[in-house]
Amino acid sequence: MKARVALLGFGTVGQSVARLLIERHAETLELTHVYNRDVARKQVPWVPAGVIWTGAIEEVLSARVDIVVELIGGLDPAREYVTRALESGASVVTANKQLIARHGAELMALSRRHGGHLRFEGSVAGGIPVLRAIEDGLSADRLVRVAGVVNGTSTYILSRMEEGATFVDALADARELGFAEADPSDDLTGRDAAAKIAILCATALERTICPTHITCRSIESIEPVDLRYARELDCTIRQVAWAEAGEASEPVVAAVRPALVSRQSPLSRVAGSQNVVTVQGEFGGETAFFGKGAGGDATAVAVVSDLLAIVGTSDGTGAGPRVRPGAGTGVGPGARRAFRRAPSRVSADYSAPHYVRFTVADRPGIIARVAEAFAKQDISINAVLQHPGMPADRLPFVMTLERCSETRLDAAMTDIARFDFHVQTPVVLPIFEGAL
């Protein structure tokens, strides 16, 4: 007996999922329903005749399918549909990062209570099977840190700026190529990456954190001059999201920041729409996963692999997709489990070396005053960089700082902000040096 699968949402990913199901997995998985608003305009001839096309969600939710695939996106009405599907005892596969980051714990509890599975590989890093690898493949290790470059729009823009483009031109190109959405603010500000790192944190560190508590800084402050200085430091600039956890009583340290990443770090080795996720284990050291972070086909592989995982854990024959009660994530007790623990507090008080770029109306004594403010916070200066030939009334120069906490750095920067030589707000970037 095949598992009956309903698809909610027939956009790019939904169409790729349908195609993958029909072309390669028809023996195990039967597509029974496609739900979409205005479904008539979505209908395609290559879907088998028996599939029910509907714009009425009730028709799907009352059909007692085995697995509901949610690809609508956003919180509303996706949350309601997923909740109702799980309450009916169905399993759910979703690629909805906001939904899982915000409501993963609640939905996971619901899936356990009603005996369904909830899986969400497609919600993070598209086609890279990173959640599965962390859950199962690294289950024996204690993971202490997870980091990633997981927003393709930001990576595309910063790669283009590396080649000399301005921010505005790079964003325009990203829009034209379909990398950036009409409103790219979640990509640029880091809110998109915050949702993804919250899911990675829940899976790798087994700590549930609210994505809205993760502080983000936008990449919009980055200028071509920063990429030039970065190159001088054998680095590039990427939007990095990361989370670190120590004792259970301590808050999770998590943040999203444009950051200098050393050319030696795997975080520097992505361009275009590629994603990279690295995890640091107490025993296994650093492991990195690279691949396509977006795109219908890559995400569809993640979604359908989740479907196969659910069918696979049913009864070992593939016959009975209504799975053993309480299985939850679809994996056994050996595996790492996301969204099981009570929510953790989030702190952004990480410690790192930093890059600070000042833009000033030049006059004698500026470096001395800035250096004094850093010294007051016990922050050591590593280097001062200044390219020749810049205008004196709008002079950019860079200081790199030894490892210090963001809190102390913020205090120093608050002091420094009071000086009247600034032409522009200073740009502060942590530096990631870690080599794989």
Add this chain to the structure above:
Amino acid sequence: MKARVALLGFGTVGQSVARLLIERHAETLELTHVYNRDVARKQVPWVPAGVIWTGAIEEVLSARVDIVVELIGGLDPAREYVTRALESGASVVTANKQLIARHGAELMALSRRHGGHLRFEGSVAGGIPVLRAIEDGLSADRLVRVAGVVNGTSTYILSRMEEGATFVDALADARELGFAEADPSDDLTGRDAAAKIAILCATALERTICPTHITCRSIESIEPVDLRYARELDCTIRQVAWAEAGEASEPVVAAVRPALVSRQSPLSRVAGSQNVVTVQGEFGGETAFFGKGAGGDATAVAVVSDLLAIVGTSDGTGAGPRVRPGAGTGVGPGARRAFRRAPSRVSADYSAPHYVRFTVADRPGIIARVAEAFAKQDISINAVLQHPGMPADRLPFVMTLERCSETRLDAAMTDIARFDFHVQTPVVLPIFEGAL
């Protein structure tokens, strides 16, 4: 009830496995036996008092443990012990690449027949959970190609040569640092990598091939001048193992070669003892996995994660480790399965651009004669490189060739070998340009 685990072999990996079991997984997994030859000299105080130390394999095999962890290495007697453990209905976890590459199909069939599991994540790429990610995380995709830089000794030597060391010095350093074994010939010739690519091929492409049928070329022919030419071509040199599969009726194309790899390729981005494995999927594109390829702790994570996977698939409660019959790999019907199909033939007739370095006693007309031999085989020359200031009686020069099959190239090289201007056998390397 905990799963009872016996450890065969208490070397570096065995000790790390024991420590990980005791420190982190004592609630699920109980170490009951440690078998080693001359066991008395191996005994350590940090293992719980109840563990039986023995040099008598019969004592372990008759103890009816749930899972036997084989870390003895080599074919004999490991094959016999694993066979007998599986025949007794126990599950087996092994990190033994030669055993799995050579006898994976036979042992997998045995595990199915007797209701145990057989898992071997630690046999390839140490701490990188690449088999699990391929089996489960990419299960929905059709994978067409798997490639890797999976021999740490070769990578170490070639990285050192990049920095200017000679082969002999780099090998001596590798030995001193413990990267290279007393007899490193399996590492240098590619036999070690051939075993690993055979396992990756079985898992990713679901094609069983005999590792002894994979042709290898040694890295011993590489000289510092090749790394200098490689850099000029924006490449480096790595020992690359790969396998590609098309139709089931066609042979698998597989080989191990020192190769030029473009700086854009993930295969170039490993140094020291790191490993990288990339897979190419029809839907998901290229995904790459990086991490520690060796070392006791990293491999122990793979081994213990396999143990947890077996316990996890038992009955969902973690209680009964004697698992459901026929589960085989420990995963459900959705997952990709290694070593299920009848053996496939292996061909090395791949097609690639090539690098050929000649070392000649210089005189007019050499390039013309070489070019003519290539033209006869319909092979196009892309570029000719020759560094100035080389001795005329021992002149190295390089030709890069457009994509051609190895068979045609071999024919041309056989022709060219007949010329009397060679001072040294030409060095032929395929070029991998693929970007992630």
